[in-house]
Amino acid sequence: MRTSLVREKIEWSWSGVGFSWFGLGVVLTIIVSCTATQTPKNGSTTPDAASICANAILIYGYQCQEYLVNTGDGYILSVQRIPIGRSGGDGPRPPVLLQHGLLLDGRSWFYNKPEENLPMILADKGYDVWISNTRGTEYSRRHLYLDPKQKGYWYWTWDHLAEYEIPAVINFVYNATGQKIHYIGHALGSLLCLASFAEGNMGIDRVKSVAFLSPTVYSNHITSPIISVAVKLGLAEMGARIGLYEFNADSQPVSRIVKLLCSQPTIVCSELPTPLTGKNCCINKMAKQLFAKNGMEPTSIRNLKHLSQNVRHGTLEKYDYGTTEANMEHYGAKKPPLYDL
Numbered sequence: 001m002r003t004s005l006v007r008e009k010i011e012w013s014w015s016g017v018g019f020s021w022f023g024l025g026v027v028l029t030i031i032v033s034c035t036a037t038q039t040p041k042n043g044s045t046t047p048d049a050a051s052i053c054a055n056a057i058l059i060y061g062y063q064c065q066e067y068l069v070n071t072g073d074g075y076i077l078s079v080q081r082i083p084i085g086r087s088g089g090d091g092p093r094p095p096v097l098l099q100h101g102l103l104l105d106g107r108s109w110f111y112n113k114p115e116e117n118l119p120m121i122l123a124d125k126g127y128d129v130w131i132s133n134t135r136g137t138e139y140s141r142r143h144l145y146l147d148p149k150q151k152g153y154w155y156w157t158w159d160h161l162a163e164y165e166i167p168a169v170i171n172f173v174y175n176a177t178g179q180k181i182h183y184i185g186h187a188l189g190s191l192l193c194l195a196s197f198a199e200g201n202m203g204i205d206r207v208k209s210v211a212f213l214s215p216t217v218y219s220n221h222i223t224s225p226i227i228s229v230a231v232k233l234g235l236a237e238m239g240a241r242i243g244l245y246e247f248n249a250d251s252q253p254v255s256r257i258v259k260l261l262c263s264q265p266t267i268v269c270s271e272l273p274t275p276l277t278g279k280n281c282c283i284n285k286m287a288k289q290l291f292a293k294n295g296m297e298p299t300s301i302r303n304l305k306h307l308s309q310n311v312r313h314g315t316l317e318k319y320d321y322g323t324t325e326a327n328m329e330h331y332g333a334k335k336p337p338l339y340d341l
Contacts, residue, residue: 077135134165186212194341
């Protein structure tokens with residue numbers, strides 16, 4: 001029943017974005033963190049000079065608002081809102097939530113100029129646009145009681161994003177607008193929506209439609225050289241064995257992993273992001289420059305291990321903790337359960 005409901009919601013399509021960033025998950029770790037000095041609450045905040053609003057939205061003449069959203073497991077997310085387009089307009093504006101993919105954050109939607117980036121196009125077309133930022137990324141590194149320097153902050157996989165983050169942001173936007181939401185997920189953002197629906201974490205009555213850009217669900221068919229090599233070499237597992245818990249492309253341990261990866265004959269790292277996504281028709285020079293400037297966003301080693309498990313096994317299952325005892329503790333079963341999509 002849930003599956004049919006989810007399928008009925010897939011009403012939108014967008015062909016302007018043709019690349020998947022799933023493959024970025026093999027090249028990152030440990031980042032310098034910034035944490036809050038007080039416990040933020042759900043609600044609006046004032047954009048500062050370093051915010052996404054200031055750097056990517058206000059400079060083009062759009063209104064922008066910053067919000068903090070608390071998840072059920074204690075993470076504090078940064079969310080941006082473009083309430084109206086440059087042309088203005090009256091009346092209710094349908095809310096749209098944009099969820100980025102792996103190793104990206106909300107800035108990735110703004111790599112092209114305003115007339116070519118989705119949030120501003122939607123705002124100018126009369127939508128109330130909301131942009132989410134996943135835990136661990138630059139603007140979402142707060143927690144109610146954990147610090148990003150602590151291992152415990154990074155003990156999560158995309159299971160937790162589907163269970164806690166997506167419902168938290170959906171509920172926040174729904175309560176703020178009083179309207180059902182159009183959800184747009186890029187790559188991993190698509191999987192999070194489907195998994196959340198499948199587990200009953202997100203009220204389908206609060207979502208009007210969904211659209212998936214370069215969706216990443218069953219991943220064993222991916223042909224990207226960098227993903228194939230990373231999974232074959234077990235780079236995520238290698239990171240765990242040497243004690244990594246946060247993946248950040250700027251860290252010294254990851255630079256060694258990148259060097260190993262780029263030494264493989266099938267991968268030409270000077271042509272990034274081609275080895276990650278294949279040849280792209282739609283990434284212009286400006287987008288490449290902004291990607292190079294901002295770099296890849298952090299994620300957890302467990303998240304990359306989980307995604308590697310999905311690719312290797314060709315299934316969509318929850319995180320395998322590695323032992324029968326650990327799986328029994330978390331799932332009451334020897335093996336992790338499958339998502340029922």
